[in-house]
Amino acid sequence: MLLLNLIVIMLVGGALAWWSERFGHGVPRLVALFVVLADLLYLLIAAAGIPREKFSLIPGATDPSSWLVSLKLEWIPRFGINFELAMDGLSFILIVLTLVLGAISIISSWSEDNNRQGFFQANILWTLAGVIGVFVALDLFLFFLFWEVMLVPMYLLIAIWGHEGKAYASMKFFIFTQLSGLLMLVAILVLAKMHHDATGVWSFSYFDLLGTELSANMAYWLMLGFFIAFVVKLPGFPFHTWLPDAHTQAPTAGSVILAGILLKTGAYGLIRFTVPLFPVAALEFAPIAMLLGVAGVIYGAILAFAQSDFKRLVAYSSVSHMGFVLLGVFAWNSLALQGAVMQMVAHGFSTAALFMIAGALQQRLHTRDMNKMGGLWHHMPRMGAVALFFALASLGLPGLGNFVAEFLVLVGLFKVNVWMTAAAALGLITAAVYSLIMMQKAFYGEPNPDMKLHDFTTLDMAAMTVMIIALIWLGLYPQPVFDLVQPVLESLYVEVGTPAVAGGTE
Amino acid sequence: MDIAYQSMLMPLILSAAILIIMMQIAFWRHATTSWILSCASLVAAMLSMAPVAETLPLQVTPLLLADQFSLFFSMLILFATLVTALLAKDYLQHRSGENEEFYLLLLLSALGAIILVSSTHLASFLLGMELLGVALYALIAYPERGHLPLEAATKYLILSGAASAILLFGFALIYAALGSLSFAEIGTRLAQVTEADKQVLVMVGSVMVIAGIGFKLSLVPFHMWTPDVYQGAPSPVTGYLATVSKGAIFAALMRLYVDARLYEHNALLLGLSLLAIASMLIGNFLALKQENVKRLLAYSSIAHIGYLLIALIVFGALQQPDLAIEAASFYLTAYVVTSLAAFALLSILSSQANLEVDDLQSMSGLFWRQPVLALLLTIAMLSLAGIPLTVGFIGKFYLFTVGIKGALWVLLAALVVGSGISIYYYLRVVFMMTTKATADAGEHGSGESGNDFPVVHYSLVAKSMVWLLILMILYLGVLPESFMGYLRGISL
Numbered sequence: 001m002l003l004l005n006l007i008v009i010m011l012v013g014g015a016l017a018w019w020s021e022r023f024g025h026g027v028p029r030l031v032a033l034f035v036v037l038a039d040l041l042y043l044l045i046a047a048a049g050i051p052r053e054k055f056s057l058i059p060g061a062t063d064p065s066s067w068l069v070s071l072k073l074e075w076i077p078r079f080g081i082n083f084e085l086a087m088d089g090l091s092f093i094l095i096v097l098t099l100v101l102g103a104i105s106i107i108s109s110w111s112e113d114n115n116r117q118g119f120f121q122a123n124i125l126w127t128l129a130g131v132i133g134v135f136v137a138l139d140l141f142l143f144f145l146f147w148e149v150m151l152v153p154m155y156l157l158i159a160i161w162g163h164e165g166k167a168y169a170s171m172k173f174f175i176f177t178q179l180s181g182l183l184m185l186v187a188i189l190v191l192a193k194m195h196h197d198a199t200g201v202w203s204f205s206y207f208d209l210l211g212t213e214l215s216a217n218m219a220y221w222l223m224l225g226f227f228i229a230f231v232v233k234l235p236g237f238p239f240h241t242w243l244p245d246a247h248t249q250a251p252t253a254g255s256v257i258l259a260g261i262l263l264k265t266g267a268y269g270l271i272r273f274t275v276p277l278f279p280v281a282a283l284e285f286a287p288i289a290m291l292l293g294v295a296g297v298i299y300g301a302i303l304a305f306a307q308s309d310f311k312r313l314v315a316y317s318s319v320s321h322m323g324f325v326l327l328g329v330f331a332w333n334s335l336a337l338q339g340a341v342m343q344m345v346a347h348g349f350s351t352a353a354l355f356m357i358a359g360a361l362q363q364r365l366h367t368r369d370m371n372k373m374g375g376l377w378h379h380m381p382r383m384g385a386v387a388l389f390f391a392l393a394s395l396g397l398p399g400l401g402n403f404v405a406e407f408l409v410l411v412g413l414f415k416v417n418v419w420m421t422a423a424a425a426l427g428l429i430t431a432a433v434y435s436l437i438m439m440q441k442a443f444y445g446e447p448n449p450d451m452k453l454h455d456f457t458t459l460d461m462a463a464m465t466v467m468i469i470a471l472i473w474l475g476l477y478p479q480p481v482f483d484l485v486q487p488v489l490e491s492l493y494v495e496v497g498t499p500a501v502a503g504g505t506e
Numbered sequence: 507m508d509i510a511y512q513s514m515l516m517p518l519i520l521s522a523a524i525l526i527i528m529m530q531i532a533f534w535r536h537a538t539t540s541w542i543l544s545c546a547s548l549v550a551a552m553l554s555m556a557p558v559a560e561t562l563p564l565q566v567t568p569l570l571l572a573d574q575f576s577l578f579f580s581m582l583i584l585f586a587t588l589v590t591a592l593l594a595k596d597y598l599q600h601r602s603g604e605n606e607e608f609y610l611l612l613l614l615s616a617l618g619a620i621i622l623v624s625s626t627h628l629a630s631f632l633l634g635m636e637l638l639g640v641a642l643y644a645l646i647a648y649p650e651r652g653h654l655p656l657e658a659a660t661k662y663l664i665l666s667g668a669a670s671a672i673l674l675f676g677f678a679l680i681y682a683a684l685g686s687l688s689f690a691e692i693g694t695r696l697a698q699v700t701e702a703d704k705q706v707l708v709m710v711g712s713v714m715v716i717a718g719i720g721f722k723l724s725l726v727p728f729h730m731w732t733p734d735v736y737q738g739a740p741s742p743v744t745g746y747l748a749t750v751s752k753g754a755i756f757a758a759l760m761r762l763y764v765d766a767r768l769y770e771h772n773a774l775l776l777g778l779s780l781l782a783i784a785s786m787l788i789g790n791f792l793a794l795k796q797e798n799v800k801r802l803l804a805y806s807s808i809a810h811i812g813y814l815l816i817a818l819i820v821f822g823a824l825q826q827p828d829l830a831i832e833a834a835s836f837y838l839t840a841y842v843v844t845s846l847a848a849f850a851l852l853s854i855l856s857s858q859a860n861l862e863v864d865d866l867q868s869m870s871g872l873f874w875r876q877p878v879l880a881l882l883l884t885i886a887m888l889s890l891a892g893i894p895l896t897v898g899f900i901g902k903f904y905l906f907t908v909g910i911k912g913a914l915w916v917l918l919a920a921l922v923v924g925s926g927i928s929i930y931y932y933l934r935v936v937f938m939m940t941t942k943a944t945a946d947a948g949e950h951g952s953g954e955s956g957n958d959f960p961v962v963h964y965s966l967v968a969k970s971m972v973w974l975l976i977l978m979i980l981y982l983g984v985l986p987e988s989f990m991g992y993l994r995g996i997s998l
């Protein structure tokens with residue numbers, strides 16, 4: 001019941017936060033923060049109770065009991081749909097990331113004066129609930145349900161509390177994800193139909209559908225259906241165009257959740273569903289996916305460099321960083337995969353922090369235009385230092401989590417294709433360019449003496465400290481994460497060969 | 507009492523109620539009494555079938571068949587009529603004139619709808635459809651004397667009359683060729699037609715029938731009347747037209763299609779597929795730029811009937827054709843409940859003053875003014891868009907499932923594209939409700955139609971309808987299993 005409780009706590013907590021608005025403007029965020037922290041604590045205590053050896057166990061592809069926690073309730077037997085949840089090491093890490101970043105996003109709403117706090121916090125908690133659902137749902141119907149439902153509160157966050165272009169941005173965000181989601185729904189249903197044709201039983205269970213007999217052609221199409229849905233969310237080139245708009249227009253807390261967590265659901269989907277369900281087709285497709293990854297890395301970096309809008313720059317940098325995830329997933333070896341997972345976590349922290357800084361700047365300056373900034377370090381030394389740290393993390397400074405992630409991806413990719421590795425490595429250089437430009441324009445230079453700006457508060461600094469510690473820890477001692485994830489990755493990746501890329505090393 | 511009479515209690519009770527209300531109006535004009543009488547008769551009609559439900563199916567004369575299918579759709583019709591009647595009272599309250607006949611007409615057209623869904627013969631099919639339609643002409647123009655309702659009613663009268671005439675001509679040609687009007691008999695004889703001249707007659711007749719039914723269901727390219735009539739009619743009547751009229755005709759079409767084994771004719775399937783694709787794409791496309799919620803819903807209803815056709819088209823291609831009936835019935839139910847919710851909102855908003863509140867602009871800030879009403883409309887929009895946790899999603903899930911089972915890839919592609927387009931205009935409504943939260947949000951038409959919409963106070967009856975519809979949409983969307991189980995039992 002642990003997994004169900006995690007979700008229910010967030011749902012009920014959201015309603016509670018909304019209701020608590022009657023006690024004052026500031027009450028809902030306290031309630032929301034409390035709910036998220038309680039959820040996190042609950043998860044950690046429960047996880048501590050799980051026998052240690054279970055963490056190193058390889059979760060069986062057909063046997064839910066070998067997972068850390070699992071739950072199966074009958075839901076719509078007419079179509080063999082169950083309420084089936086399960087958590088392994090990968091889900092565990094991502095849920096922890098979700099809850100930590102959720103708490104941070106709520107803290108970030110402290111300084112942003114949004115009206116209708118109650119409904120605002122409720123939407124944040126409901127989005128988080130949906131994301132947790134995505135990370136643990138193992139019935140494909142249920143997964144799709146969470147996948148779609150989490151869009152609605154996120155849409156409302158952008159549409160109600162967004163900035164000037166919110167109507168366009170929120171609509172674009174919803175339509176992109178919804179339309180690609182429909183493709184996935186069709187793919188899920190075709191898969192279930194194939195299973196039904198073969199066995200005479202309707203089922204949407206991940207464990208049942210794994211290894212369904214498919215013709216090569218059919219598998220390729222279905223794989224594409226899943227792939228597109230996840231790559232839109234990731235977002236991968238060329239499906240990324242919704243992201244700069246949505247991120248730029250969302251309120252700070254929304255951007256933090258969007259960049260920190262929601263993008264990871266796409267990556268998670270690729271690792272959990274696309275590859276294991278259609279290993280052969282995915283391998284066949286891997287060269288194209290990797291090309292898209294490389295294109296995303298470089299294209300995102302170039303566009304980031306060209307932005308004068310602080311938030312847009314960070315948004316495009318996400319496109320670039322997520323390209324590494326795509327590369328890591330499809331390079332098809334454990335080094336690159338571990339890098340991809342590490343990138344999901346590290347990018348979550350570094351981007352969330354940068355969006356918080358962007359939000360804080362907008363709050364104080366009422367602009368996101370970096371040409372109107374400059375010399376801010378002088379006014380806000382705390383924020384400047386923090387920004388420098390995360391800019392360095394984002395450009396892949398050794399010793400921080402992002403470096404470990406991107407380095408592992410590149411090492412793994414090197415075995416597969418040298419040229420792509422070389423191209424992707426350019427991303428590291430361009431990241432340095434745009435990150436430093438960002439620092440230069442916003443924080444260095446001549447300070448404007450007329451400006452009176454207040455620096456980060458202690459609460460902001462507490463949130464930042466958490467993320468700084470997390471990134472340093474991931475950079476210096478990433479082994480615990482690898483230990484957690486390794487058995488999962490071993491279970492998901494069937495050895496069907498290495499991607500055949502033209503111009504490979506051998 | 508004879509079992510045959512018992513199985514026809516529903517139309518009999520309604521007929522009796524119609525007579526009683528007519529007498530009541532003749533001697534004592536009192537709108538509330540008519541309202542109570544009609545609501546009571548609707549409830550009585552719903553309850554009347556409980557004792558005989560076990561003994562069905564039962565053929566009553568060659569014209570009508572009482573079976574689980576007709577029982578279910580009759581119930582759906584009665585439910586929608588009841589909701590309409592309950593909401594209409596508030597709506598009519600502030601409008602001038604005598605409102606007693608409104609309920610009379612409502613019952614008349616519900617009677618027509620019930621006959622329609624029970625018909626197994628072209629004669630009763632036409633009778634039911636005309637009874638339904640003629641009462642609707644009057645209902646559309648009923649409460650208001652403005653020019654929009656009048657235009658709508660005239661348009662509907664003329665076009666619908668023409669469509670009925672074409673339909674009738676089609677029936678006549680088919681009868682000339684086959685010599686029978688009973689659904690099942692038509693099917694048998696259709697397979698045996700060999701003479702070339704008879705084949706031509708059947709072909710021409712079928713095209714006319716398709717055009718006639720296509721008009722009533724407002725399938726593209728027979729959809730021109732829909733937006734004007736939807737907009738002009740009073741909101742409760744529009745809701746009634748969208749749900750009962752279309753639902754009953756579609757249900758009757760399902761029976762005709764299955765009984766007469768029309769799915770065996772490839773030319774017809776091709777024709778239906780083209781109609782479906784055109785309706786899905788064009789309906790959704792035209793809805794994009796509508797600034798009036800009723801017009802928007804009109805175009806969206808065109809698209810939804812297009813979606814529904816998938817379940818019909820796939821029927822013959824399935825190993826278990828009952829799945830198609832189950833899917834169509836579920837989708838139709840989802841569509842009826844959701845449309846009722848959307849129009850319930852419009853009629854509640856319009857019940858305050860003698861003014862139709864149906865502009866997209868007038869929804870602005872509804873979220874903050876009246877959260878419950880906004881919740882109703884949001885859920886209705888999400889359900890129409892097919893977002894999970896609502897009944898509309900399960901309906902769409904069914905359509906996808908049968909479409910995939912029957913491998914109708916082109917239709918499925920149209921369904922995906924159509925749904926994708928539709929998100930835009932459904933979300934526009936939701937977005938509009940979130941705007942104008944405070945004075946600072948002034949990006950949308952910061953002019954005349956600002957924050958000066960009054961808060962609407964609505965009666966307890968309307969309030970309970972609002973919650974009932976919200977709960978139905980969510981319940982059927984979250985826990986559809988028992989309803990699915992029920993629908994499996996109503997196969998044709």
